[in-house]
Amino acid sequence: DFNLITDRLVFNQPIKLAFNFTAQHSQQTLTEKLDFSGNLTVNEAVDIFHLKKIKLHTQTEGHSLPNNKLVSLLQGDAKFDLKQQTLKLAPLQIKTGALTFSSSTLTAWFKEPFKLEGLIHVPNFDAAEFIREHTLVQLPAMADEKALTWLAADFWLYADANQAKLQN
Numbered sequence: 205d206f207n208l209i210t211d212r213l214v215f216n217q218p219i220k221l222a223f224n225f226t227a228q229h230s231q232q233t234l235t236e237k238l239d240f241s242g243n244l245t246v247n248e249a250v251d252i253f254h255l256k257k258i259k260l261h262t263q264t265e266g267h268s269l270p271n272n273k274l275v276s277l278l279q280g281d282a283k284f285d286l287k288q289q290t291l292k293l294a295p296l297q298i299k300t301g302a303l304t305f306s307s308s309t310l311t312a313w314f315k316e317p318f319k320l321e322g323l324i325h326v327p328n329f330d331a332a333e334f335i336r337e338h339t340l341v342q343l344p345a346m347a348d349e350k351a352l353t354w355l356a357a358d359f360w361l362y363a364d365a366n367q368a369k370l371q372n
Contacts, residue, residue, distance in 0.1 A: 218243040218256065234266035251286040258282060270338055276300045289314040293322075301338055302329040310361075320363040331355040 205226040211219040222241040228234070242258040260278040280296035294309040303326070310322030332352035335341050346352070362369040 215248045218245045237263045253284045255282045303334050318365045324359055324361050326357040328356040
């Protein structure tokens with residue numbers, strides 16, 4: 205089940221792009237529904253692809269998932285430069301349940317050596333509730349009933365093919 209909707213491709217001008225599909229993995233009994241929309245601009249050299257107003261909604265369903273479902277939303281802008289072999293996501297927001305990750309700029313370099321860096325912001329959320337609803341982890345009894353109910357973070361992410369570092 206695949207649908208694709210686009211405007212006519214005109215170089216250096218945004219075109220509306222939307223698609224959705226449903227995929228099934230029969231052995232894992234998983235169903236993935238994906239819905240994407242955004243505005244794509246391609247330069248005449250066909251080496252820079254700029255997607256603005258990205259909205260990617262996913263819904264995974266299956267018995268192997270907690271609560272049998274996982275829903276996520278990714279929003280932002282992306283610019284892929286084939287000459288420089290870079291992908292810049294600015295801004296970016298990923299939301300799953302009460303957990304949100306955002307970045308004003310997240311950049312990946314695909315030339316050897318691969319690297320990824322950006323400032324990540326995680327606003328306050330109830331981590332205990334998120335763990336109970338979205339993972340198979342059983343939390344132990346806490347001495348304080350408010351433990352893990354308020355978690356937030358801001359950090360720089362530096363990653364390469366072998367490791368990831370979180371700083372500050």
